[in-house]
Structures are given as C-alpha cells and as structure tokens.
Amino acid sequence: MSNNRNKKNKTKLQQNRENMDVEKLRKARKNASGKEEKAKIKAAQKEAKAKVKEREKKHKAQLKEKKLALREQKAQAKENALTQLKLVEEKKIEAAASEESKAGDYTVADTEIEKASDESVICCYCFENEAEPGRDYCKDCGNALLRTKIPVSGWVAALIAIIFSFCGLVTMGLLSAASLQVFKGDYFMSKDNFTMAFNAYDEVSSVLADVNSGFSENSVFNVLLQTGSNFGMKAMNCAAKIYGPLDAGESFDANIFSSAGAIEFKEHSRRYKKFKSYTDDFESTVKALDPVLAKLNEKAGDSLLSLDDLDAAIPEFETYIGKKDVNEVYLYYTICVLAEEWCAADNDQLYKYMQLVDKAAEKSDDDYSWLYYKNLISMLMSQKKYDEATKYIMDLMNKDRSEDYSRMQLCRILVSRGKIDEAQAIVDEFLNNNFEDDHFTEDGYALQIYLERVKGNYENAIHLATDAGNYFTNYPEVRRQLALVYLYQGYYEEAFATAFSASNDASYLSSYYAITDFDGVLIDTTLYIATHYAQDLIDEDSENYEDLQYAITTFNTEEYVPEYAKQITEGKFDLKKVLSEGMCDFI
C-alpha cells in the first residue's frame, strides 16, 4: 500500500513539475526579447507539452487497465456472491428442521455478500479509492466533480442558440398566417380542387400585406414578408391546371416572375423550363408551319379563306408531322384555329377539325384536355350529341373538382332530360367541395341559381344572386342567370341592367386579368334579347338610358349577333318557353 502511495505521489509531483515547466516557459516566451530566444523557448515548450501529452497517454492507458481489472473484480465478486447465495439456499433446504444452523448460515451468507459488494465499490473516476456508500465516487472525487465547470464555449453556444431561437420565433410568427394560406392551397391542390387552390394562393399576398402594414416601410421585417420563386411556380402550376399552360403562361408569367431574382430563377429552374416547354412547343410548331400559313394568307387576301382551300392545305400541313419542333396535336389545333378565325367556320364545320385534334391527342402520352375539351364539348352540345359530350364532360369533372363549365353543361343535359334531382346532386357535390368561409364560390352561386330557376324558385334565385353581390365584384355568369330570371318574370328593364352589368364584368375580366372563363356567346345573346325587350320601356329619364343606347349602337354596328338571339327576338321561339323548357337557357 505504501509503495503505491509513494508511486502516486511521485507521479503527481512529476505531473506538477511538468505543468509548472510549461507555465514557466509560456511566461518566459512572453517576456523574451530576441527572435532566437523566442524560438528556443518555443522548442522547449513543444518538448514540455509533448512530455505532458505522453504522460496523459500513459495515465489513460493505466486507467483503462485499472477499469478492466475492476470490471473483472466486480464480475468475480458477483459470481462469488451468487455462489454463496446458492450455497445458503441449499443449506436452508438441508437444515430445514434445524433453526440454529439456518440463522448461522444466513448470517454467514449475508456478511459474505456484504463483503463481496464492499470489495467491488471503487471510485469510478480515480479507480483508486473506495467509493462512498451508495455513490459512484470517493469523497474527494465527488466534491471535485461537483465543481466541474461548464466550459465558456457552452455558455456562448447557449447564448447563440437562445438568440437564434428568438429570431426563429419571430420569423415563425410573421410567416405563420401566410404559410397557413399556402398550406390551404396545397391541400386543395392535393384534392384536385384547383380553383379553390388558386384562390388560396391569391390570398397569400394580401395576408402578407396585412402583416406588413404593422411595420414601417423601411423595416427589416419587410424582407421576410415576401414570397419566393418556388411559391410563384406553385401558383403558375395551379393556374395551368385551370386555364391550361399556354393561357397561364400568357396571363400570369410576367406578374408572378417580375423581380430580378425571379427572372434568374426562371433561367435555372428545371420545373419552370418544363412548364415553359408547352409554350415553346406551341410556338415552335406555329413557326415551323410559317410557309404553309403564308401561302394560305396570300390566297385569302383581305377576305375570308374558304374552307375548301383549308381542306386542300391539310395534306401539306401533315407533311410536317414527325419533324423536329412540330407537335402533332398543336399542328391540328392550329388548323382548327385557322378554320375558326380565317374561315369563320361555325361549330358544325369546326367539329371535323376538332376530331383531328382529338385523334392526335389520344395517340400522345401527354394530357391535352386543357387545350380543346371545352371547345369540343361546346361543339357537341350545339350538335345535340349529348352522350358523346358527356364522355368528355366526365373526364374534365374527374380531373378538377372545381371545374364549373363541365358541371354546368352536364346539369343542362340532365335538366333537358328531366333529371333535375341528378343535376342537383352534382351541384350539391360541387358546393360541398367549393366554398369560401361562409359562402359559395361564384361558380357555385351560378350553378345553384340556374337550378333554382329551372325549378321555378325565382325568389330563391334572386336571393342567391343578391347574396353573391355581397362577396363578389365581377361575376358575369351569376348576373346573366339573374337577368334570365327577370326576363322570364317580364321585368325587362331590370333584365337589361343586369345583363349589361354581366357584359361589363366579362369585358373587365378579360381585359385586365385575361380571364375568359365564361361563355361570351351566351352573355351577348342574353344582352341582345334584354336590349330588344327593354328598348321600348327605358326612356330618357331612366338611369339605364345611356347604357341602352350604347348597347343598341354596338349591336347595330357589329357584324356578329348571335343567330339564336335574332330568332328569339323575331318571334321564332317563345322567350318564356325557351327559359322554362329543355335546357332553360339560350342554347
């Protein structure tokens, strides 16, 4: 034992001496004057530090050995104790009749166990002294370890973490409302409810503006309260689902990606390039067809191109199929557009060209329903091919839960067949999936007002239209439906005022927002008919007089007036019958 103590003291002395040397050298180096001297002292310091390191290494190795030895000791002591217990148990069983020997053996066993456990409790830190009873360390080590200092780096880390978490808390607070709005949009996107998603994304900027209004213009928080390019991409994709990628790109690209950072993002983003590829494909197709288009333009001159000339040019168009930069679907779609705009073809004539587009789209792996389905449905409806139209309507309905055009068409088909309950079920499903806070969307109001009108519940229809007016500023279809109610009831002046507002709403939406998500032909038809019936009732004193004059002038000077509208005003069809039978609309 004394040898060990001497050894320990020597080691401690040696350690202290070495530490003192290092400290001395450090002070000497501080006070040294010449470079040579400093270099010498530095070398000596290095040596001293190396010695200290070596000693620590040795000490660690010794500690490890001691730990292992201690572990073995503990294991051995445990084994001994267990063996003793077993012996005691056996003796208990053997000496069951004798009470004296039992007590003696227990005492022996207990003291043996105590001895064994006593022998195994050595301080877990120094591995030299015995640990205090019930503790892991000896008294000296225990007291020393209670004073173990928290390193300065720990306090610095804690301070940095607290500052950072405070910044995080403030950021979280500022962005939470807008993030929730984005989350709402993402949720609707995941449910294929694209109009609701777009409305949610549209709200984000106003939410941020609301939060921002609490800070000054030059506040540092303004930097945080902005959306980035990835959000813009989300909104664009949503718009593409509703309006198609071509129209979405045209209408929203410049608005969403207007900042310098956003423009740079567009150059590097793969997702944006993929989105843009639709527009690029279309433009490259039209560009590739330039020679054929130029020929046809020359043939037409200042007048309309004949459909025969267009039909004769189709084989030439088809020679471009399979060439680089030419998309077959876009090629046939271009032919369709030419037929409509250069040849003024009607729906029946356009149908055969639309069938070519449909055939080409079926062959392709990509989805082109956004390009031509609505037009095709409109053509099929005008030809009364309702069953064929239903196929495309159902496809559109399944792709987008907020798609109202297809649902309106399907409701019209069902109403014409007397299946009003089925139509109401479709509208109920739409209303359940599409609502804003405590009211319907504009499309929801339009659908429900249509059915109320069909059922003859005109008061309900008027009430719903008035309710819609509380939430929306521009709602052409709702106003048009209301105009139809007034027309049926014989309130022609009110019908005209409402139809005129509907037409204004449509012009405003298409001019300022490039939104053409309404039936322009139906709006014109409704306005024409309302103008016809109201013109004798509105005098100069009426507030609607100027509007009436404007409408009359417009219809007199424009070449195009809906044919069906003319037929109704000429008395070929009875107005009330048209509005109460069949589809109950000007279709």
Place this chain on the structure above:
Amino acid sequence: MKLFYIITKYILFPGSYLRGLWEHIACKILRIPVEPVGYMRIDEACGHAEHSLAKTPFSSFFLVFFPGFMNFNMGVPLWLAGIMGIFYMGTTIYDNAVLFIFYLVCLYMGMSLLCALFPLSEDIYTFFELVYNGESFREASAGGKVLKALVIILTFPMALLTRAGAFLEKHGVNFILGIAVIIVYSVFVL
C-alpha cells in the same frame, strides 16, 4: 450502429452539444457530480454529459426531461421558421441569398435540436426504476399522496415516449426520420 450514432451526433453537433450542456446545468442544479470529459466524446455517450445516476425520483425526472424540454422549445421555432421560409414561402437563393441561407441555418439548427431530445438509456431506465416501481406508487397511495400517485400515472405516457425516443436516438433513427421529413417536403410541398 454506434459509429452511425456518433456520426449523426457530429453532423448535428449544435443540438448534441447543447443537449450535453443542458444536462450539465441540470446536474449542477441537482448537485450531481459531472466528469470533465466534454460533451462530444467519441463513444455511445456522445452528446451527453458524463454524470452519476440520479438517486431520487424528482432529480431523475428533472435530469431526464429538462434538457429535452430546452432543446424542444428552442428547436421547434427554428425548424418551423426554416420550413415556412423554404417550403411555404418558396424562397430560393436567387430571390434573396442572405434570407435563403438564414432559413437553411434555421432548418439545420432546428433539426439538430429536435434530434437531440432524448436522454441516454441508462438515465431513462433509472427514471423508470425510481418512479414506476410498485414501491413508489404504493408509498404514494398509502400515504394519502393522491396527487403524487396521479402525477405518476399521468407522466407515464410521456415517460414511455421518452424511453422509445431514447432507443431510437441511440440507433440514429431520429436523424434518418429528420432527413426523410425534409425529402417528403421537397417532393410534395415544393
């Protein structure tokens, strides 16, 4: 597994280091000896302070839950700030490089703090031994300490969760979960 655990602790060193620091502070408060071997050791106790086991139920409770509580309270706002800024506001490096880096740092620090919530297995086992052995409960009920008995019952789910969490953290599973969450956000939210 140990190597993977140590690697994850070093990758997420802010949270690991702070976890060790809070444990050290808790030991100081409870007057539990702590060995001066640092928090980021290269062994199975990396990211924790080397201390003797707690002897009383309260000290065990404090030692087990206080560090995780601190990391959780600091980690959640940072994590959410990073998630909101990058995935919901859609900030990219092209929009504002400084802001984007700020959000990235928030996300990293948040994740590192949230991946260092749970104690060592020894500590949680000690806690269970001290609190949820039948003796403590019987003592509390017999002594009319209904509140104490109720606390013991009510804290059981949280203790169970912590025990499961300690097991997962020991095998680096929480790091994998953290990475998986970020990948899911990148694919489905961005």
